[in-house]
Amino acid sequence: DEEITRDYLLSREADLIINVVDAANLERNLYFVVQLLEMGVPMVIALNMMDVARKRGIGIDVDKLSEELGCPVVPVVATTGEGTAELKARMLAVATGVECGGFALANEEVVEQAVADLEPYLPQENPANRHWLALKMLESDEQIPGDLPQQARQSILHWRKMIEDRSGEETDIHISDTRFSHAHALAQTVIKERGKLGRTVSDRIDTVVLSRWLGVPVFLFMMYLMFMFTINIGGAFIDFFDGVVGAFAVDGFGYLLNAWGAPDWVRVIFADGLGGGLQVVATFIPIIAALYLFLSALEDSGYMARAAFVMDRFMRSIGLPGKAFVPLIVGFGCNVPAIMATRTLENMRERKLTILMNPFMSCGARLPVYVLFAAAFFPENGQNLVFGLYVIGIVVAILTGLIMKKTLLPGESAGFMMELPPYHVPTLKGVLLRTWDRVKVFVKEAGQIIIMMVLVLNVLNSIGTDGSFGNEDSDKSVLSAASQVVTPAFAPMGIHQENWPAVVGIVSGVLAKEVVVGTLDTLYSRLAVEASGEAMEEQEFDLWQEIEAAAATVPENLAGVGELLTDPLGLGAADVQDISEVAAEQEVSMDVFGAMALRFDGQVGAFAYLLFVLLYFPCVATIGAIKREAGGAWAAFVAFWTTSVAYVS
Numbered sequence: 226d227e228e229i230t231r232d233y234l235l236s237r238e239a240d241l242i243i244n245v246v247d248a249a250n251l252e253r254n255l256y257f258v259v260q261l262l263e264m265g266v267p268m269v270i271a272l273n274m275m276d277v278a279r280k281r282g283i284g285i286d287v288d289k290l291s292e293e294l295g296c297p298v299v300p301v302v303a304t305t306g307e308g309t310a311e312l313k314a315r316m317l318a319v320a321t322g323v324e325c326g327g328f329a330l331a332n333e334e335v336v337e338q339a340v341a342d343l344e345p346y347l348p349q350e351n352p353a354n355r356h357w358l359a360l361k362m363l364e365s366d367e368q369i370p371g372d373l374p375q376q377a378r379q380s381i382l383h384w385r386k387m388i389e390d391r392s393g394e395e396t397d398i399h400i401s402d403t404r405f406s407h408a409h410a411l412a413q414t415v416i417k418e419r420g421k422l423g424r425t426v427s428d429r430i431d432t433v434v435l436s437r438w439l440g441v442p443v444f445l446f447m448m449y450l451m452f453m454f455t456i457n458i459g460g461a462f463i464d465f466f467d468g469v470v471g472a473f474a475v476d477g478f479g480y481l482l483n484a485w486g487a488p489d490w491v492r493v494i495f496a497d498g499l500g501g502g503l504q505v506v507a508t509f510i511p512i513i514a515a516l517y518l519f520l521s522a523l524e525d526s527g528y529m530a531r532a533a534f535v536m537d538r539f540m541r542s543i544g545l546p547g548k549a550f551v552p553l554i555v556g557f558g559c560n561v562p563a564i565m566a567t568r569t570l571e572n573m574r575e576r577k578l579t580i581l582m583n584p585f586m587s588c589g590a591r592l593p594v595y596v597l598f599a600a601a602f603f604p605e606n607g608q609n610l611v612f613g614l615y616v617i618g619i620v621v622a623i624l625t626g627l628i629m630k631k632t633l634l635p636g637e638s639a640g641f642m643m644e645l646p647p648y649h650v651p652t653l654k655g656v657l658l659r660t661w662d663r664v665k666v667f668v669k670e671a672g673q674i675i676i677m678m679v680l681v682l683n684v685l686n687s688i689g690t691d692g693s694f695g696n697e698d699s700d701k702s703v704l705s706a707a708s709q710v711v712t713p714a715f716a717p718m719g720i721h722q723e724n725w726p727a728v729v730g731i732v733s734g735v736l737a738k739e740v741v742v743g744t745l746d747t748l749y750s751r752l753a754v755e756a757s758g759e760a761m762e763e764q765e766f767d768l769w770q771e772i773e774a775a776a777a778t779v780p781e782n783l784a785g786v787g788e789l790l791t792d793p794l795g796l797g798a799a800d801v802q803d804i805s806e807v808a809a810e811q812e813v814s815m816d817v818f819g820a821m822a823l824r825f826d827g828q829v830g831a832f833a834y835l836l837f838v839l840l841y842f843p844c845v846a847t848i849g850a851i852k853r854e855a856g857g858a859w860a861a862f863v864a865f866w867t868t869s870v871a872y873v874s
Contacts, residue, residue: 234266235353240320241267243312248278248285248300249647252412259404262294262328265354267319270298271312276305277647281425284418293411295328304652332403335391339363339384346377363388364397427647431531440535447528449612451519456608459515460596461782463508468775470507472768474500480766490687497747498683502676505743506668509593514664516589520558521659525651529554530643543626544636546570548643549579553622556586557615559667560843563588564850577855578626578634584843584867585622587615589667590738594838597742601818602831610832614839621840621870678733678740682747704729704748718837719830727824727834737844749820841871 233239242261246254251272261268272287291298297315301308332340340359347358362373362381373381385396392399433439479496523529532554537547549570556563563583570576587595595614599607630636682704689701708725711732720727726748734741825831842864843851852860 234261234264235357237266237353239266241269241316243269243271243316245271245273245303248272248275249281249283251278251283251285251416252408253644255408255411256404258294259330259408262296263330263354263357263360265357268296269312269316269319270294270296271303271308272298272300273303275300275307276302282418283416286415286417290411290415293414304649304655330404330407332400333388333392335384335388336360336363336400336403339388342380342384343377346373346380360400364400425647427527427645430648431645434528434531435535440531441539444532444535447523447532448615451516451523452612452615453608454519455512455515455592456596456599456611458783459512460607462511462779463596464778464782465775466507466510467504468778469772471500471504472771472775474503476766476771477768493683493687494680498680499676501683501747502672502679502743505679505739505746506672506676509590509739509742510664510668512592512596513589513667514660516592517558517660517663517667518656521656521663522651525649525655525659527646527648530645533643534645541637543578543623544630544634545575545578545626549575552579553583553586556583556588558589558663560584560586560588560847561850564847564854567854572636573855574634574636577859578629580851580855580859581629581863581866582622582625584847584863585618585625585840587618587839588738590844591838593739593742595835597745597817598821598831598835601821602825602828610835614835617836618839621874625866625870678736679743679747682729682733682744686748708732718833719826720834721824724824731837731841734838735842735845737846738838741838745821746817749817749824836874837871839871840867840874842868 234242244258244261246258258270270291272285272290278285285300287298287300297319299308299312299315301312303309340356340363343359343362344355347355362377363384388396388399394402434443436443475496478500479492482492482496520529523532529551533547533550536550540547540550549567552563552566552570555566560583563586564580567576567579567583570579592611595611596607599610603610685704686702688703690703690706691701693701705725708728709722712720712722712725712728715728715731726745729748730741730744733744821831825834842848848860848864851863
């Protein structure tokens with residue numbers, strides 16, 4: 226990612242750089258500022274967190290800083306909007322050429338002589354700053370083209386030797402020292418008030434959060450709070466989304482098609498298939514949004530950086546650096562960006578090991594499956610079930626790391642450094658924007674797969690083995706026949722022949738884990754009539770009645786959330802034995818839940834199924850990401866390893 230960003234800046238396609246700098250830690254940030262200025266791209270510096278700097282008694286001469294750097298410097302406070310108007314004005318001025326400046330790092334004379342000598346060897350068509358490229362040639366940058374003439378290579382070696390003889394250190398280190406010295410001298414010039422040394426609020430909080438003994442328990446507690454929030458707050462809106470979207474896309478659209486005299490196959494494709502797919506997508510929006518909302522708040526508060534630091538010592542025990550923990554945490558949201566995040570690991574061994582462990586981090590797409598089974602089989606303590614599954618996934622990932630460290634991927638981890646930002650109170654706007662962006666991308670990518678899968682399942686469930694149409698939930702359907710053939714392979718986990726829809730869910734989950742919910746909902750709801758022994762009553766469609774019923778579920782579902790404050794672990798429900806009574810109390814005695822209860826071996830069978838969904842083959846998108854990052858062979862091994870672990874478990 227860093228290389229892509231650098232190459233884009235050097236391409237001259239960017240109008241300007243907006244460099245956001247932490248005013249409370251100016252000197253540490255000035256080195257990066259100097260590096261960017263050397264590229265010769267127009268830049269505006271947003272000196273952010275001025276409020277924090279003022280609280281710490283730090284005074285900065287902004288005008289002097291701007292003069293020394295040769296670019297506009299604007300003090301801002303992003304959380305309150307202070308200085309943003311001036312920042313926009315200066316950005317426009319720089320982008321249009323009204324305001325400009327220049328910067329030249331004061332290198333030693335021998336370095337500048339070397340740069341002047343090497344510049345003529347650079348290709349004319351390269352748009353990048355020639356002075357910067359020549360410096361990189363001296364620093365042995367790997368991205369410099371290898372097709373330089375032999376005379377240029379000899380000149381580089383000559384100047385490196387001369388610089389090293391005079392400075393007594395390697396050329397790249399000497400040039401870096403020059404940048405550091407300039408940044409330090411500049412900081413000494415522009416920082417007028419240093420503030421008083423003392424323990425800040427962040428320091429006091431870190432005595433607990435980063436404690437050797439309390440750090441891990443605090444982390445586990447934060448993860449548990451996240452799961453409780455996701456399941457109980459996010460889950461309270463599932464019925465609403467399900468009812469409203471179903472009223473329009475499935476029942477309403479199907480009603481119109483029937484009124485227009487459309488044939489059954491049209492209704493199956495457009496109402497039951499496409500409309501049903503939209504309905505399934507809608508049902509996991511609230512829990513995915515709740516998950517991302519909590520994660521965004523943790524990130525903005527500064528805690529996530531601490532989580533990586535706390536886990537560093539533990540991660541080293543399985544041969545990984547602490548920063549490998551970040552992609553694993555991202556995996557709780559979605560495994561695809563988590564796999565891509567392993568690019569930050571320089572060592573290929575560490576990257577492969579992190580990739581292999583990542584699919585066991587239960588992604589947000591699996592969460593709707595957990596919620597469905599929690600409502601059907603564990604209605605009183607669903608958050609404990611979900612938390613347990615997440616912990617199991619983490620444990621399996623750890624065991625995988627330990628096994629691979631001793632076998633296929635031996636070695637030690639590299640050093641780990643991470644800047645711990647001060648704690649902040651997350652802003653509502655920032656958290657909501659971050660959540661919205663993530664949910665939008667997630668729904669867009671996953672939604673297409675879900676809708677197509679639900680459509681295909683509806684068609685396969687209607688087409689018979691003899692080519693006829695209208696064979697839903699019969700032995701004649703293609704889906705039923707194919708599933709019953711492979712069902713015996715899943716007998717060890719309690720899936721019997723009559724529970725073939727569960728096998729279809731596993732197969733469809735290979736495309737995307739969230740499709741499992743759509744598959745089970747489509748198949749079990751249609752089998753519900755047979756399971757209950759009652760005839761399905763045709764109800765007259767009433768759009769507003771369905772919307773009102775959906776809206777009424779929100780306050781009803783939220784009403785029980787308050788009980789969690791006094792009974793967070795659900796211990797008060799420990800003496801409930803009759804699952805049907807619990808389902809009635811929790812209003813989960815829907816047709817699909819009844820059909821599931823008849824076909825699974827109770828809570829044990831349901832848990833075994835969830836365990837398999839947690840551990841088996843990652844979705845095709847994840848496998849594709851693994852292939853891009855680590856090659857096809859490793860992607861195939863990840864698929865084999867995860868499925869084998871799931872089956873053995």
